[in-house]
Amino acid sequence: MRALLALFAAILAVPLLAQSAVPPAPYAYRQLEDPAQEAEAVALMETLRCLKCQSQSIADSDAPMAGDMRHQVRSRIAAGEEPEAIRAWLVERYGDYVSYAPTxxxxxxxxxxxxxxxxxxxxxxxxxxxxxxxxxxxx
Known part of the structure; x- marks a missing residue:
């Protein structure tokens, strides 16, 4: 019975181990080449809350989720999307809590x-x- 429980626990732990091995998104820690776009991205990232840390902006947080959100912001800025459109998309996706500047x-x-x-x-x-x-x- 103990062996069966140990096997069951090991099977449940495998997805957790795989999740921690996922590399960060490309723009999570790398800046955009265009300084104007990077400044726009950083300004937006400072007004968005890390949903895992809850007391830090995504610009300051080292949480993997904040890295993914930074990647999304930088990718969308690089694609020419306006910061307010990106904010609206993130609010729609994560709720009003994600924004330090609620409407x-x-x-x-x-x-x-x-x-x-x-x-x-x-x-x-x-x-x-x-x-x-x-x-x-x-x-």
Whole structure:
């Protein structure tokens, strides 16, 4: 029984070993030859979040997934695609979370409205307290 379980575990581990042996994408660590295109790619990569690290941009992350995303960005820039079109493709593929610069949409509007509402409530509370203090001091 133990031998059967060991064999089963070994069979399950084979795909994991194969995945780590995959070489990085060509543009994951290599810059574009055109400096203007590379600058455009880097500017875009700094505004895209690594989905594995979650606290780094794909420009700063060493995760394999970030390397694949850098490759996609550089390949598409080299092909003449606009950065915003690339961002839209990545957002469509990975969701709004991939972008450090979210756009207002049906799913992201609370990110923009809730802070404004909280600031308005705080301002109203502050004004009401100031009025009460003013009326207490006047009496």
């Amino acid at each position: 207002v949409s049906s799913t992201t509007w609370p990110l923009f409205v809730v802070p404004a509402l909280l600031a308005l409530v705080a301002l109203l509370v502050l004004l009401s307290r100031m009025r009460r203090r003013g009326s207490e001091n006047a009496s």
